[in-house]
Amino acid sequence: MRYSIPLLAALLLAACSSQPPAPEQNPAGVESRTPSATSKGVEEKPFDAYGIAGLKDPRSPLFKRSIYFDYDKYVVKDEFKPTIEAHAKFLVANPQFKVLIQGNADERGSREYNLALGQKRADAVKKSLALLGAREDQIESVSLGKEKPVCTESTEECWARNRRADILHSATKEF
Amino acid sequence: MKLRYLLGLTAFAASVAQAQLTVEITGAGANRMPIAVADFAGERIVSQALTSVVRNDLERSGIFKLVDAKGQAIPEDASISYDDWKSRGADALVVGTVGAATDGRYETRFRLYDIQKQAALGGQGYLHTSGQLRATAHRMADFIYEKLTGEPGVFSTRIAYVVKSTGRYELQIADADGGNAQTALASREPIISPSWSPDGTKLAYVSFEAKKPIVYVHDLASGRRHVAANFKGSNSAPAWAPDGKRLAVVLTKDGSSQLYLLNADGSGLTRIATSSGIDTEPSFSPDGQFIYFTSDRGGSPQLYRIPAGGGDAQRITFEGSYNVTPRPSPDGKSVAYVSRNSGRFQLTLMDLASKQTQILTDSAKDESPSWAPNGRMIIYATEVGNRGVLAAVSADGRVKQKLSVQAADVREPSWGPLGK
DSSP, rough: OSOOOHHHHHHHHTTTOOSSSTTOOOHHHHHSGGGGOSSSSSOOOOOOSHHHHHHTTTSSSOOOOOOOOOOOOOOEEEGHHHHHHHHHHHHHTTTTOOEEEEEEOSSOOOHHHHHHHHHHHHHHHHHHHHHHHHOOOGEEEEETSSSSSSSSSSSHHHHHHSOOOOOOTTTTTTO | OOOHHHHHHHHHHHHHGGOOEEEEEOOOOOOOEEEEEEOOOOOOGOOOOHHHHHHHHHHHHHSSEEEOOOOOOTTTOOOOOOHHHHTOOOOOEEEEEEEEEEEEEEEEEEEEETTTTTTTEEEEEEEEEEGGGGHHHHHHHHHHHHHHHHSSOTOEEEEEEEEETTTEEEEEEEESSSOSSSEEEEESSOOOEEEEEETTSOOOOOOTSSOOOEEEETTTTTTEEEEEEEEEEEEEEEOOTTTSSSEEEOOOOOOEEEOOOOOOOOEOEEEOOOOOOOOEEEEEEETTEEEEEEEOOOOOEEEEEETTTHHHEEEOOOOOSOOEEEEEEETTSSEEEEEEEETTTEEEEEETOOOOOOOOOOOSOEEEHHHHHTSSSSEEEEEETTTTEEEEHHHHHHEEEEEEEEEEEEEHHHHHHOOO
C-alpha cells in the first residue's frame, strides 16, 4: 500500500465518504463484468462495474474520470487506457447516455494555443472511446484551454494536474 | 454658483474613472526631448485635468522629458520669451487658453513652439464639454507628438482588455492611458481574444458564457452584439481582415483547430488552410495579403504565414521549440510574437527581411502582444508578483510601462486603431 492506514482513513473522512475503501490493489474486483465473477473474497457485496452505480462507486474503473497528458502533448498514455476502456464499455452498455469530454491545459503559453491543445486532448479521448465502440453522437468534446485550472500554483505538480481531459456523464447529470 | 456646478461635474467624471488601470513607467528612451507644458490661462474653470493629461501622455510615451512649468499660466496668444525657456532646458513649449463658449461648452486653444528654432509649430482650437476634457487633452498630445516626431500619436486611441476578479470576467475598454475605463461585457465565464475592427466601432471576442467558446461581434456604440461563429466544437481566435468586412477564425467543426474565413455577420464560411495538427492565432498582414498563424504541423508550435486567399504555408520561425501568437507590425516589416526561452515565455520581435530576432522583455509569462497603431509600442499581458498585468514596450525595447488594476488580473490586451 502506498498510503498509511491513518492517512487513508483521514482522507476518507475528509471526503465524507460512506463507501468502503476501494481495493485498488485488487484488479479482480474491477476488471470483471459480471458480479458473480468478482467473488474472490475481497468484495463485501457484488456490484455492476459498468452500470450507472459504477460511476459513483470507487471500486469501479468508471470512478476515474480524468486522463492526464504530458506537456504540449495530446497522446493518450497507456496507463489511462483502462479508464477509457471502462467508459467505452459503459457507453456501449448504456446507449441512452452521453459523455462530455472537457480538455484542459496548463497555464504556460498562449491562451488560444492552449485552447487548441485542450481540444486535441479532448478529441484524443473521444477517438479512443469511438474506436472501442461508443457512438460518435454519444460523445462531445470541448476545450476549456487554460481558463479553468483546478490548481493555480506555478509548479510542475500543479501544471500536471491541469493537463487533463475530464469525462463528464449525462447519466449522473454532470452536464 | 456656476463654479460649484462645474466642480460637481468634474467630481462625477473622476468617480467614473476610479476603476481605471494605473500606469507606471518602468523604462524610458535614451534621448528624451525636454518639453514644457505651461498651465493654460483660464484652465481653473475646468480643473487642471487638461494640462495634467497632456503632460502625462507626453511623458508616458518615453520620448519626452517634462520641464517643470507649473504655477505660471501662459495664454495661447502670449509672446514667448525663447531665451527664458532655453535657459530652463526646454526644446519645446506648449501654451494655451481655456474659455467659456456661448453655448455652455468650453473653447480650448493652444500653440506649440520650437524653442531651439524660435518658431511656432502651429496650434489647434477645440469646442468641448467638461466631459470631453480628457479626450481634448489626448487630441492635443497627439498633435504635439506628431509635430515633434513626424509620426501619428496614439493618445486618443483605446485599448480593450479583460479584467478577472473572483468568479467574474469583464471586457473593458479604456483610453490608451488607462483612464475612462468602461465595461462592455461582464460574465461569469471566461472572455478571451478581443480584437478591434479596423474602424474602431466593434470588438470581436470569444466568450465561454454558453459553456463553450463562441465568437461574437460587439458594436460598442449600441452595446448590441451578434454571434459570428458558433459551429460544433470550439470557435475562437477572431482576427479582422483590414477591409473590416471579414474575420479569420479558428474552428474545430472539421476536426482539430483549423483556420477559416467568414463575413463579420457570420455568413460565407470558407476554409483557409488544412493541416492534421493545430492551426490557430491568425492575424492579417496590414496589406491583407497574408495571414500569419501558429501551427504545430512541424512537430512544435511555430509561426507560419499563408496567402489570405489560400495557398502554401510558409514557415517563419525555426529557432526554439515554442513560438506562438504572431502579430505583424502596422508597417508590415516585422512580427511580434511570444517565444519560449529556457522555460520563459517572452515577447519577441522578428525583422521579416533579415530574420533577426530580439527578445524585448525580461519577464517570464508574456502573452497576447498587440501593436499600437503607429507601430511604436507593443502592449502585452504578463505576470508580476503572481498577478496578471498589462505591460507595454517600445519596438526598440527601451520604453517600458506597466498597467495594472488593483486586486484583479488584467489580461488579453488589444490596442485599438487610430481615430478617423
